[in-house]
Amino acid sequence: MxxxxxxxxxxxxxxxxxxxxxxxxxxxxxxxxxxxxxxxDASNDKNDDPDAWKKWEGTITMWDGPRWADKKDNKYHWIEDKIAEFQEEYPGVKIDLVKTPWAEMNDKLSVAIAGRAWPDIAPVDISGGSVNINHIKQGVVAPFDPYLTEDEKADFYDNAVEAYTYDSKLYGIPNSISVHAMLLNLDIFEEKGVEPPKDGKWTYDEFVEKMEALTGDKVDGFSTYILPGYYEAWPFLLMDGGYPLSEDLSEYTFDSEEAISGLQKLVDLKFKYEVTPESMGGQDVGGTWKAWAANDQRTVAVEPWATWAIASAQGEEFKTNFMVAQYPTGKTGEPVTIGGVGGWVMFNSEDETKKRVAAEFVKHISSTDEQVTMAKNYGIFPARKSAAEQEPFADNPQMAKAQELSKHAVMVPRHPSWARIDEAIQKQLQLALNGEKTPKEALKSAGETVEAILNE
Amino acid sequence: MGIKPALKTDFDPKPVKKQSRMKVLLIQINKNKVAYLFLMPKLIFFALFMLIPIVWSFVLSFQEFNIMGSTWVGIENYVDAFQSKVFRISLWNTLLYTIITVPAFVLTALLIATLVQPLGKLSQSFFRAAFYLPTVTSMVIIAMVWRWMYNYKFGLFNYIVGLLGMDPVNWLGQSDTALLSLMIMSILIPPGSGIIIYLAAMNEIDQTLYEAAKIDGANTFQRWWRITVPMLKPTTLYLFILSTIGSFQVFTQIIMMTGGGPGNATETIVHVIYKTAFRDFKFGLASAQSVILFFIIMIFAIFQYRTLRSDHH
Amino acid sequence: MNSNDVNQKIGKLLIYVTLIFMAFVSLLPLYWVFSTSLQLPSYQNETMEEPINYVESAPPKLYPVGIKEYIHQWQEREAAEDSGDKEDAAYHDEKMDEVITKTFEGFVVLFERTKILKWLFNSLYISILTTLAIVLIDTMSGYVLAKKNFPGKKIIFWAIISTMMIPEQVTLVPTFMMVQELQLFNTHWALIFPSLALAFGVFLMRQFLLAIPNELIEAAKIDGASEWKIFWTIIVPLAKPAMAVLGIFTFVLMWNSFLWPIIVLNDENLLTLPAGLKTLQDANLASFKLLMTGATVAAIPMIVFFLLFQRYFVKGLSMGGVKQ
Structure with a gap:
């Protein structure tokens, strides 16, 4: 059996x-x-020769988004050129470019990190939340210090370096500084016989006065939108001295008197002074832009935008006669604005030589010359002093004007859960601008959610 | 699907002595090599991408996920889920959405099918196509065009509202109309599959029943109400359960049209799960939320099954 | 004609009117997609003081204005030619060209500046490949589960069937982690493989094949045919109607799937149509004309597909619904 x-x-x-x-x-x-x-990746044996890394053979994966177009309408031509140059210099290296639209970049980078399928190099706005302190703690991001001498580091603006520094280590190469500014459609100002603010400076009261003068006959003075991840409206909340979180990031402070009165000022534009369209404070970024910039539907005189919009308003499709102005000043008297720092982040890999090569490429694409090129073509402010000294905006007064504003730029808090905190706040701002909640109620109920996140 | 196919007794050897039973089993296995081979590809994918993920989902819901390793946290994720205001709101929104749109779906399907059924063959297939066509189109496309039609300034809806002499409505922008707008959209998308299924079921009804009723003097409505509707009950049940499951999963409209806003007015469960998982990478919490979603759908399906079955003779 | 007849006629008319109105409402969004995609953007003719954007205009234009404008310019040109005003005729000729160019501008921009052809191709080949694979492996397993007796059959069948009602979202995170373990992230395999686990096809094929008489299989066996040969020469030809139904529903499912592709794909060259359309909308500055043009391009293949295979759609839905 x-x-x-x-x-x-x-x-x-x-x-x-x-x-x-x-x-x-x-x-x-x-x-x-x-x-x-x-x-x-074929990795080389350990070698004492300091230049041994130059002979490394393998593939580096990098992500980038569309930038300015060349004649063939290729918006990746700049990075493709840089890759070609680099590959020629180091024949063993192959760089794979993954073309990722900007709107998807943050989300997709986070997903890739969670999927442990991160690239070697990616463009990261460090305040964007896709790469955050948690990732740095977990060793996902590679420190850049070993590949950068103190002299090289000294060429970057301090606030740019600081944005990429954690625990006194540098986690990326700052490439650009961006800032939000008011854009004024001068044609509408002229039509209505309103003087634009002198040197682009105005107090809130002056601002309201001009908005009222501009409003009427199908034209609105001011408009903007509220959406997670967008900070065009936020300088209003800061203008009286408000700030979302306390310095040590442990407490929610947007329910302070200062923040509430700041939000009140923004809300008043819609309900008290009635100088905005009904849809102001909605989620329609494109519609808001077109209402200011599209030549067949210009109905809003003043809108706040991030730096890229200046280049766009100078471009062919949305050519606009405009000027850059500060946000109006509130109780602090300072023309405050929200800024951001963009740059290149290198992700960790077990292959030290590979990181050495990747670092070399990052340096190649963030050199002084490249930052000048990018400033001129892509409308960003260089993060290198040497690049700014070349005055890329010598013949572009609007960009030069906006660059000045970056002195007053405040960064959003660098909290690991910023994406969630941001969403909680923005959703309440939407309600406040819908008139469904008072500024106080809105910021208080945002506080409840944010406190819970902070206490986790 | 509420379907209980009559399963033939496949392998049911008579209870014999233990050892010989084992032997029979092995012989059977050996004899049926081919059957296992035929099943193999399906089983591999089924195991990798269905069975393991389902079990894993339950396991994950009791863990806190971390890129570098996960830890057990007991029922904390479930507690967190229910303590989160946004999740509770999303539950309520999804529930409301389901309670309104599912009966509307079934009812319009029944009504349209009733109207179409007596028509000639050509008209029948014309209307079937007209009502089904919009539903084969990707939800992404439908959401894009509805977002455009709801546009405050240039949208079709505010044009119609204007023709009626009313003020324009900020459809997707106000808390009190945003969810409503999504429900209107869902109701106005024709219940294409429902109509076709009802039509098929109606054609199966025994015609002699109608003739008998006619002789008894029942009018058209009475015949519909006393014969058609009761005879369609299993189909109705099927459609109810199917569309409830679909409705609880509402997501594409949200991400394409409102992003859950304004405020939390259009947050739905799946949108919250999506964000928890792929923005915040709280895989444990997201799994707990998914498990909750699963049980809610189960409860609903069972409830519908019971109520619609109980009064059926 | 008696009153009863009249009543019936009126009743029938009412039914038609109601149905036509409902069909109109249900087809309106699709019409609006097409109409907007062909709407005239910023345009100015001799009678207008400044250019008008008909796409984003209030009140909205209910049909592509270009049609009317083209006819208008054509008539003007004829009139000018008749009166011998060559210059005027040339002007109107130019305007006619401009109307055509601007009407179809969206398609040119779409094909030149976006990856829509690539997305179209991706969607097409992923859907077809998955459909073929599912139809094959589900017919194989459906056949075995319907016609063979072997240990574990019951368990396997019920294990598969009981997952039919489980929503996609429940397994979203673990499937993502599985994809990551297998290093399929940002590849098309991440879309194809998980779909092959779906239960519906097995259920459908088994139910269908249960009805096939055993004698056919037995006869082939006596003739000495191998299992594989029996499968291909007897089962597959008989199962064709169900295979068609399964194929069509799988194709539609894959073509329209959205949540999963936006999670596992990021390279814009790898996106499928729905995911690609989302990036179009996310790139805030795209005009509604461009968005609706994208929607048109995405919708047309499915509409054609539906019209071609309409009877299978009907058959498939009826199969699911009637068998209680």
């Missing part, structure tokens, strides 16, 4: 197991082939 059972097992199972194994093996093999190719 036992023998027969054994035989059955042998006869039955070995045969079956072979086929099982074959099937599974071939599946694994197939999967491996599909997935593996991108990660196969």
């Amino acid at each position: 036992i023998v027969s059972v054994y035989k059955t097992i042998r006869g039955g199972f070995t045969l079956k197991m072979k086929k099982w194994l074959m099937t599974i093996l071939s599946l694994v093999l197939v999967l491996g082939i599909f997935a593996g190719c991108s990660n196969k």
Whole structure:
């Protein structure tokens, strides 16, 4: 009996197991082939020669978003040129470019990190929340200090370096500083016979006065929108001295008197002074932009925008006669605005030589010359002093004006859960601008959610 | 699907002595190598991408996920989920959305099918196509065009509202109309699949029933109400359950049209799960939320099954 | 004609009117997609003081204005030619060209500046590949589960069937982690493989094949045909109607799937149509004309597909619904 059972097992199972194994093996093999190719890096043996890394052979994956277009309407031509240059210099290196639209960049980078499929290099606005302190703590991001001398580091603006510094280590190369500013459609000002503010400076009361003069006959003085991740409206909340979180990031402070009165000032534009369209404070970024910039539907005189909008309003499609102005000043008397720092982040890899090569490429694309090129073509402020000294905006007074504003720029808090905090606040701001909640109620109920996040 | 296929007794050897039963089993396995081989590809994918993920989902819901390793946290994720105001709001929104749109879906499907059924073959297939066509179109496209139609300044809806002499409505922008707008959209998308399923079921109804009723002097409405509707009950149940499941999963409209706003007015469960998982990377919490969603759908399905079955004879 | 007849006629008319109105409402959004995609953007002719954007205009234009404007310019040109005013005729000729160019401008921009052709291709090949794979493996397993007796059959069948009602979101996170373990992130396999786990097809094929008489299979066996041969020469030809239904529903499912692609894909060259359309909308500055043009391009293949295979759609839905 036992023998027969054994035989059955042998006869039955070995045969079956072979086929099982074959099937599974071939599946694994197939999967491996599909997935593996991108990660196969031939690493060199350890060598004492300091230039040994130059002979490294392998593939570096980098992400980038569309920038300015060339004649063939290719918005990736700049980075593609840089890659070609680099590959020529280091023939063993191959750089794979993953073209990721900007709107998807933050989300997709986070997903890639969670999927442990991060690239080697990616453009990251460090305040954007896709890469945050948690990732740095977990060792996802590679420190850049080993690849940068103190002299090289000294060329970057302090606030730019600071944005990428954690625990006195540098986690990325700052590339650009961005800032929000008021854009004034001068044609509408002229039509209505309203003087634009002198030197772009105005107090809140002056601002209201001008908005009232501009409003009427299908034209509105001011408009903006509220959406998670967008800070165009926020300087209003800061103008009386408000700030979202306390310095040590442990407490919510947007329910302070200062913040509430700041938000009240913004809300008043819509309900008290009635100088905004009904849709102001909604979520329609494109519609808001077109109401200011599209030449067949210009109905709003003044809108706050991030730096890119200046380049866009100087471009072909949305050519606008405009000037850059400060946000109006509130109780602090300072023309405060929200800024951001963009740059390149390098992700960790076990292959030290690979990181060395990747770092070299990051330096290649963030050199003084490249930052000047980018400033001129892409409308961003260089993060290098040497690049700013070349005065890329010598023939562009509007950009020069906006660059001045960056002196007063405040960064959003660098909390690991900023994306959630931001969403909680922005959603309440929407309600306040809908008139569904008073500024006080809105900021208080945002506080409840934010406190819960801070206490986690 | 509420379907219980009659399963033939497949393998049911008579209870014999333990050892010989084992032997029978092994012989059976050996004899059926081919059957297992035929099943193999499906089973591999089913195990990798269905079975393991389902079990894993439950396991994850009791863990706190971390890129560098996860820790057990007991039921904390479930507690967190229910303590979160946004999640509670999303539950309520989804529930409301379901309670309004699902009966509307089933009812309009029944009504349209009733109207279409007596028509000629050509008219029938014309209307079937007209009502089903919009539903084969991707929800992304539908959401894009509805967002455009709801546009405050240039949208079709505010044009119609204007023709009626009313003030324009900030459809997706105000808390009190945003969810409503999404419900209107869902109701006005024709219940294409429902109509076709009802039509098929109606054609199966025994015609002699109607003739008998006619002889008894029942008018058209009475015949519909006393014969058609009761005879369609299983179909109705099926549609109810199916569309409830779909409705609880509402997501595309949210991410394409409102982003959950204004405030939390249009947050739905799946949108919250999506954000918890793929923005905040709280995989444990997201799994707990998914498990909650799963049980809610289950409860709803069972409830519908019970109520619609109980008064069926 | 008696009053009863008249009543019936009126009743029938009422039914038609109601249905046509409802059909109109249900098709309106699709019409609006097409109409906006062909709407005339910023345009000015000899009678207008300044250019008008008909796409974003209040009140909205209910049809593509270009049609009317083209006819108008054509008539003007004829009139000018008749009166011998060559210059005027040339002007109107130019305007006619401009109307055509601007009407179809959205498509040019879409094809030149976005990756829509790539997305179209991706969607197409992913949907087709997945459909073929699902139809094959589900027919194989459906056949075995319907016609063979073997240990574990019951368990396997019920294990598969019981997952049919489980919403996609429940397994979202673990499936994502599985994809990451297998290093499929940002590849098309991440879309294809998880779809092959779906239960519906197995259920459908098993139910269908249960009805096939065993004698056919037995006869082939006596003739000495191998299992594989039996499957291909007897089962597959008989199962074709169900396979068609399964194929069509899988295709639609894959073509329209949205949540999963936006999670696992990020390279814009790899996106599928729905995910690609989302990036179009996210790139805030795109005009509604461009968005609706994208929607048109995405909608047309599915509409054609539906019109071609309409009867299978009907059959498939009826199969699911009637069998209680």
